[in-house]
Amino acid sequence: MDHPDLALVSLQQVLEALVDPVRRMVVAQLVRKGEDMSCGTFEAPVALSTLTHHFNVLREAGVIRQYYVGTMKMNTLRTGEMEERFPGLLPAVIAACVTESGAGAA
Amino acid sequence: MDHPDLALVSLQQVLEALVDPVRRMVVAQLVRKGEDMSCGTFEAPVALSTLTHHFNVLREAGVIRQYYVGTMKMNTLRTGEMEERFPGLLPAVIAACVTESGAGAA
Numbered sequence: 001m002d003h004p005d006l007a008l009v010s011l012q013q014v015l016e017a018l019v020d021p022v023r024r025m026v027v028a029q030l031v032r033k034g035e036d037m038s039c040g041t042f043e044a045p046v047a048l049s050t051l052t053h054h055f056n057v058l059r060e061a062g063v064i065r066q067y068y069v070g071t072m073k074m075n076t077l078r079t080g081e082m083e084e085r086f087p088g089l090l091p092a093v094i095a096a097c098v099t100e101s102g103a104g105a106a
Numbered sequence: 107m108d109h110p111d112l113a114l115v116s117l118q119q120v121l122e123a124l125v126d127p128v129r130r131m132v133v134a135q136l137v138r139k140g141e142d143m144s145c146g147t148f149e150a151p152v153a154l155s156t157l158t159h160h161f162n163v164l165r166e167a168g169v170i171r172q173y174y175v176g177t178m179k180m181n182t183l184r185t186g187e188m189e190e191r192f193p194g195l196l197p198a199v200i201a202a203c204v205t206e207s208g209a210g211a212a
Contacts, residue, residue: 011202012127015121015124015125016125086202088198089195089198091198092195095192095193096117096192097117
């Protein structure tokens with residue numbers, strides 16, 4: 001699996017990744033869980049094949065890193081690298097997600 | 107002109123507003139100028155009629171406030187209100203815009 005150098009990722013690409021509510025759900029669940037999660041363990045209102053597409057978009061935008069443990073594909077946020085490339089962006093989006101999900105929205 | 111109560115604006119709406127590069131150019135120019143700007147004074151690679159649409163999207167998402175001075179439509183960022191609603195989001199996007207435009211991209 002390809003993981004981009006974050007120096008080569010544009011703000012446009014990251015915003016396009018984060019503008020999708022299902023992709024923000026994925027990010028928010030990784031934050032809430034506080035540990036790497038396998039693809040099958042996310043809660044999302046879409047089929048697993050659709051979710052796979054969303055994981056790909058997040059990976060290509062440098063938001064998550066994916067790796068295999070046996071046959072299980074694991075997902076982790078590239079928090080530190082994202083912070084270096086786009087300071088404050090991911091924390092602000094995550095904070096807003098948490099606020100909204102607390103208020104009942106996704 | 108209608109200006110939404112920011113309490114009623116969703117993260118989805120703000121991200122959809124900011125995902126467009128021309129709309130981010132508008133925001134960045136307001137920041138760089140440091141004062142309210144009339145619609146006709148923005149630099150953008152689109153027709154004024156298209157730009158008008160972009161101003162509407164930004165206004166409906168609560169990012170800018172518009173008002174008339176005579177026949178001139180002025181634009182101002184709702185920085186403080188946005189910060190209260192989505193802490194850190196607008197500054198992070200603006201910082202990334204500035205970094206990228208410094209590097210030659212938009």
